[in-house]
Amino acid sequence: MKKKLNLKAIHDSDLDILLERLGILDLLETGRLQCSVCRKKTTRENFYCLYSEHGEIKICCNELQCYDKIVRQIKRR
Numbered sequence: 001m002k003k004k005l006n007l008k009a010i011h012d013s014d015l016d017i018l019l020e021r022l023g024i025l026d027l028l029e030t031g032r033l034q035c036s037v038c039r040k041k042t043t044r045e046n047f048y049c050l051y052s053e054h055g056e057i058k059i060c061c062n063e064l065q066c067y068d069k070i071v072r073q074i075k076r077r
Contacts, residue, residue, distance in 0.1 A: 035060055037063075038061060038065075040061050046061045
């Protein structure tokens with residue numbers, strides 16, 4: 001039996017609202033966030049996704065290998 005994943009998505013037009021509510025919009029816009037995988041400075045230009053891990057909000061840059069690693073981790077949960 002396949003394991004189910006809950007996927008929650010947000011439209012681009014609502015992203016700033018979500019990021020502001022999470023308290024990370026200013027950090028993203030000023031380049032003070034890092035990809036949780038490669039630690040590269042993450043800005044709006046290379047931001048790809050955010051996810052929760054152990055109750056903490058983490059972000060991922062747009063490098064395919066970073067995103068792939070996160071997806072594999074989430075599937076193992």
